[in-house]
Amino acid sequence: MTRTLTFAIPKGRILDEALPLLAKAGIEPEAEFHDKKSRALRFATNHANVSIIRVRAFDVATFVAHGAAQIGIVGSDVVEEFDYSELYAPVDLDIGHCRLSVAQPADLADEDEAAISHVRVATKYPHLTRKYYEARGLQAECVKLNGAMELAPSLGLSRRIVDLVSSGATLKANGLVETDIIMPISARLIVNRAAFKMRSAELAPMVEAFRKAVGVKDAA
Numbered sequence: 001m002t003r004t005l006t007f008a009i010p011k012g013r014i015l016d017e018a019l020p021l022l023a024k025a026g027i028e029p030e031a032e033f034h035d036k037k038s039r040a041l042r043f044a045t046n047h048a049n050v051s052i053i054r055v056r057a058f059d060v061a062t063f064v065a066h067g068a069a070q071i072g073i074v075g076s077d078v079v080e081e082f083d084y085s086e087l088y089a090p091v092d093l094d095i096g097h098c099r100l101s102v103a104q105p106a107d108l109a110d111e112d113e114a115a116i117s118h119v120r121v122a123t124k125y126p127h128l129t130r131k132y133y134e135a136r137g138l139q140a141e142c143v144k145l146n147g148a149m150e151l152a153p154s155l156g157l158s159r160r161i162v163d164l165v166s167s168g169a170t171l172k173a174n175g176l177v178e179t180d181i182i183m184p185i186s187a188r189l190i191v192n193r194a195a196f197k198m199r200s201a202e203l204a205p206m207v208e209a210f211r212k213a214v215g216v217k218d219a220a
């Protein structure tokens with residue numbers, strides 16, 4: 001009996017860009033996947049032994065790190081925030097481009113970092129935020145939010161935020177300015193390391209197919 005290989009993909013904004021790549025790599029979900037009314041979370045594909053699960057972006061990394069899914073697609077922001085040793089991220093998929101940045105109110109005077117030892121920051125990325133400030137000799141007290149970080153300064157939750165920025169429109173609409181870029185972000189193919197060893201006959205060709213799919217896109 002062949003064991004099913006589970007492929008985790010995020011249901012958020014990466015999905016639209018990920019589907020054409022999946023197709024180029026030869027994986028097509030069943031029709032129900034595209035039915036917005038469907039409450040199913042697991043879908044068959046054109047491969048009898050491959051199924052797709054559609055989960056929240058942060059949960060893709062958790063499913064794959066724990067081996068509940070063997071392979072997945074997720075932003076490098078999520079890979080770096082969790083820093084799971086069980087994850088192998090072999091392919092930069094060149095989609096979902098944005099950056100992780102520090103922002104603050106446009107009218108807030110720059111603080112002299114040499115004169116302070118501690119900052120309060122609203123973010124969905126406490127690990128990366130602490131690491132960034134630690135490297136600057138500052139201790140970050142993180143207020144964990146799951147979205148709408150841009151509201152935090154105007155409501156007195158924190159002076160600064162660390163969040164994803166793409167066009168900058170959300171910052172601008174909320175009176176904030178980007179003061180530093182922590183890292184550029186793009187989506188990655190991630191694989192569970194143990195599964196990659198145990199099931200290399202299935203997973204290695206799949207990784208190779210994504211490498212080629214990204215190359216094909218670049219050449220277009």
Ligand SMILES: Nc1ncnc2c1ncn2[C@@H]1O[C@H](COP(=O)(O)OP(=O)(O)OP(=O)(O)O)[C@@H](O)[C@H]1O
Pocket residue numbers: 010011012013014055056057058074075076077078096097098146147164165166167185186187
């Ligand atoms: N503005 C953006 N431009 C480009 N890519 C982005 C942008 N915002 C987020 N991303 C990428 O898309 C991924 C998913 O973001 P999305 O906003 O869809 O999820 P979410 O709504 O924050 O998460 P959840 O599914 O947990 O609610 C992020 O982890 C990041 O890699």
Ligand SMILES: O=P(O)(O)OC[C@H]1O[C@H](OP(=O)(O)OP(=O)(O)O)[C@H](O)[C@@H]1O
Pocket residue numbers: 013146147148149150163164165166167168169170171
């Ligand atoms: O620079 P921009 O092009 O405006 O993009 C940045 C916004 O996109 C993401 O949020 P998203 O729209 O995914 O909503 P969320 O806050 O619910 O995660 C991110 O958290 C920013 O709020």
